Amino acid sequence: MGIIVQKYGGSSVADIEKIKHVAEKVTNTQKKGNKVVVVVSAMGKTTDNLINLAKQIHKNPPTREMDLLLSTGEIVSVALLCMAIENLGFEAEGLPGFLAGIRTDNIHTKARIRTIDTRRILEELKKDKIVVVAGFQGISPEDNITTLGRGGSDLTAIAIAGALKAEICEIYTDVPGVFTADPNIVPEARIIPVISYKEMLEMASAGAKVMQSRAVEFAQKYHIPFVVKSTFIENGGTMVTEVDFKEGAVVSSVTLDEKQAKITFFHVPDRPGVAARIFGALGEANINVDIIVQNVSTSGYTDLSFTVNIAEIERAFEISQNIGKELGCKSVTSDNEIAKVTVIGLGMMNHPGVAARMFSALARAGINIEMISTSEIKISCIVRKKDGQKALKTVHQEFIK
Amino acid sequence: MGIIVQKYGGSSVADIEKIKHVAEKVTNTQKKGNKVVVVVSAMGKTTDNLINLAKQIHKNPPTREMDLLLSTGEIVSVALLCMAIENLGFEAEGLPGFLAGIRTDNIHTKARIRTIDTRRILEELKKDKIVVVAGFQGISPEDNITTLGRGGSDLTAIAIAGALKAEICEIYTDVPGVFTADPNIVPEARIIPVISYKEMLEMASAGAKVMQSRAVEFAQKYHIPFVVKSTFIENGGTMVTEVDFKEGAVVSSVTLDEKQAKITFFHVPDRPGVAARIFGALGEANINVDIIVQNVSTSGYTDLSFTVNIAEIERAFEISQNIGKELGCKSVTSDNEIAKVTVIGLGMMNHPGVAARMFSALARAGINIEMISTSEIKISCIVRKKDGQKALKTVHQEFIK
Numbered sequence: 001m002g003i004i005v006q007k008y009g010g011s012s013v014a015d016i017e018k019i020k021h022v023a024e025k026v027t028n029t030q031k032k033g034n035k036v037v038v039v040v041s042a043m044g045k046t047t048d049n050l051i052n053l054a055k056q057i058h059k060n061p062p063t064r065e066m067d068l069l070l071s072t073g074e075i076v077s078v079a080l081l082c083m084a085i086e087n088l089g090f091e092a093e094g095l096p097g098f099l100a101g102i103r104t105d106n107i108h109t110k111a112r113i114r115t116i117d118t119r120r121i122l123e124e125l126k127k128d129k130i131v132v133v134a135g136f137q138g139i140s141p142e143d144n145i146t147t148l149g150r151g152g153s154d155l156t157a158i159a160i161a162g163a164l165k166a167e168i169c170e171i172y173t174d175v176p177g178v179f180t181a182d183p184n185i186v187p188e189a190r191i192i193p194v195i196s197y198k199e200m201l202e203m204a205s206a207g208a209k210v211m212q213s214r215a216v217e218f219a220q221k222y223h224i225p226f227v228v229k230s231t232f233i234e235n236g237g238t239m240v241t242e243v244d245f246k247e248g249a250v251v252s253s254v255t256l257d258e259k260q261a262k263i264t265f266f267h268v269p270d271r272p273g274v275a276a277r278i279f280g281a282l283g284e285a286n287i288n289v290d291i292i293v294q295n296v297s298t299s300g301y302t303d304l305s306f307t308v309n310i311a312e313i314e315r316a317f318e319i320s321q322n323i324g325k326e327l328g329c330k331s332v333t334s335d336n337e338i339a340k341v342t343v344i345g346l347g348m349m350n351h352p353g354v355a356a357r358m359f360s361a362l363a364r365a366g367i368n369i370e371m372i373s374t375s376e377i378k379i380s381c382i383v384r385k386k387d388g389q390k391a392l393k394t395v396h397q398e399f400i401k
Numbered sequence: 402m403g404i405i406v407q408k409y410g411g412s413s414v415a416d417i418e419k420i421k422h423v424a425e426k427v428t429n430t431q432k433k434g435n436k437v438v439v440v441v442s443a444m445g446k447t448t449d450n451l452i453n454l455a456k457q458i459h460k461n462p463p464t465r466e467m468d469l470l471l472s473t474g475e476i477v478s479v480a481l482l483c484m485a486i487e488n489l490g491f492e493a494e495g496l497p498g499f500l501a502g503i504r505t506d507n508i509h510t511k512a513r514i515r516t517i518d519t520r521r522i523l524e525e526l527k528k529d530k531i532v533v534v535a536g537f538q539g540i541s542p543e544d545n546i547t548t549l550g551r552g553g554s555d556l557t558a559i560a561i562a563g564a565l566k567a568e569i570c571e572i573y574t575d576v577p578g579v580f581t582a583d584p585n586i587v588p589e590a591r592i593i594p595v596i597s598y599k600e601m602l603e604m605a606s607a608g609a610k611v612m613q614s615r616a617v618e619f620a621q622k623y624h625i626p627f628v629v630k631s632t633f634i635e636n637g638g639t640m641v642t643e644v645d646f647k648e649g650a651v652v653s654s655v656t657l658d659e660k661q662a663k664i665t666f667f668h669v670p671d672r673p674g675v676a677a678r679i680f681g682a683l684g685e686a687n688i689n690v691d692i693i694v695q696n697v698s699t700s701g702y703t704d705l706s707f708t709v710n711i712a713e714i715e716r717a718f719e720i721s722q723n724i725g726k727e728l729g730c731k732s733v734t735s736d737n738e739i740a741k742v743t744v745i746g747l748g749m750m751n752h753p754g755v756a757a758r759m760f761s762a763l764a765r766a767g768i769n770i771e772m773i774s775t776s777e778i779k780i781s782c783i784v785r786k787k788d789g790q791k792a793l794k795t796v797h798q799e800f801i802k
Contacts (some may be wrong), residue, residue, distance in 0.1 A: 053481060075473050078469065079469040086459065
């Protein structure tokens, strides 16, 4: 008999009625002859409320205690879901992360899973119980409660599925699957039935809000197939798995990221060590740099631009200005009014014309491209922020519909 | 250096400001050169809110999951208090019950503490940390979270104090100590500075709401002295300890219990096995009987009365009516309009006149006594409910002021 791991996010267990609905889905899955492990997040806004309480007490709450605090949110969901399952006449066993054998490192608030000791889960499954595990948490080698950071419950589900060699891991959420583009902007966007880990990862880093990359990376590393689908709609869903080449569609999805900002160093001396100086300093300050573009050098000088998340632009700009002076640049500027449009698809590797089609589609729509960055399976263009949504629609129409 | 264990109840950590106040009390205690272990309850109404959530899902929530659910309330208090302590520049270590080494039996929702493995607490105290432990919870031999029932945090504090051989256990609450009578009814009631375990136990069973008897019994069994005092007032407090004989006061306190009800069997055949039949049936139904009075037998028949908690009177009456028929009684009646007045004092054992003084004081006040029950250190009288408060004032005046 196969094991199915199901994960329900905070919006799926936001209130009593929704928890009862999840209990029905879970027990129906068992009725069909499966062994079921369920991973749940905290109810709705619980985590935000707890963070708010902590901030009223301490401006910068100690991370160890923060983990202890936040871990309670998922445990409440576990207990209530178990009660709802038992209310339907089924047996359930609720386990906080540490009782489910989830051992992590000791990096509080963003711990990494090290091992999963599946003995307790397997023991309860043997008794025909539905096992409900608190997502997002584990225990450190020093026996302290840890949490896995944003999106941690997805990671819990995928890691448990891997450790149990589950048939499938189902990630239930409030959208019916992974779309070819954000349907709020591109109404004709469609659900992608099958997508590769690589494409999902590019989508996550290109600004699609489906899943955090850590969970997808983990699934890819350990070859754990999973499905993203809606808690509230029966059909649909996107299967994420190993796909090496797809017939047909070259581009699987297009994304828009409006949370980018750009810094440019004008007239930088073009000598070894300059890039290392700039990006070394940003790295030390823990600022993630996304796209980097450097123009060809003319008479020993060059222009260098890069993008960062808009939340980090002020710190990045301050550091950049200091380095600019040190290097003798003409000027350093920052620009918040940009957006990043990305097309993603495994097929691209074998279809060299994709970049050209994307650029000319944008040109026909009168949209100027400011920066370009490519990888084997994606092409990103930086455009003016005001052109972002139009650019997304344009490339979606070009490649998908 | 001595260890002090402090326990703060739900009303002492009901909001952010109160938690900050507790953090100050705790750090002041450390500043004076003590090693400090703090036990906390859930914030204000948290436990009631969680129970309410559970009842919306399951009429009779499974106890194992109930424990998992309720245990989160204390953990939230632990995390927030640690943050407040660290905000004052001190180091804290927060521990859920299972990490504090509190092992219980597996009777969910009213587990008993079996052992306390103090290694982790001692380790953290050695690092000069203030150790904050979640009250009311532990872990069972099967590795499930358990809770200790109402008043469980007092028990946690006293048990930890015993295991650590602490100098003193301080139970902080919203009253400034144990009073000679309920000050809401008897304005001239005073705080008792020192009282024996035995008297505290009689007070608990006589209806005083200071502390659950389980915690007091535990303290008595393991000779753990403790103080009951207010979180919000610096001075006062009542020391509870081994006192074998007290000079001076014969009676230490008087109490009123208005939550009693009475059942009477009229004209019961006076033969062996009758009392066993009645109280055996009530025991099987888990109904606690308080006072039992049987009149002298006249011509082979007697009248038999007993009291139970008013919450159980309906069930007790139904059982009693059936047994009454079986035994051939003339009638069985129930009466909710009673109250129990009790005087408590170790000194009584050596002062035989106390009962007589109590009865004549009540007689002078025109209050009729319906039932009497005595032990070595207490005398209880059942009176009409409408006379209860007057009776309490009368005996307080007679013995204490």
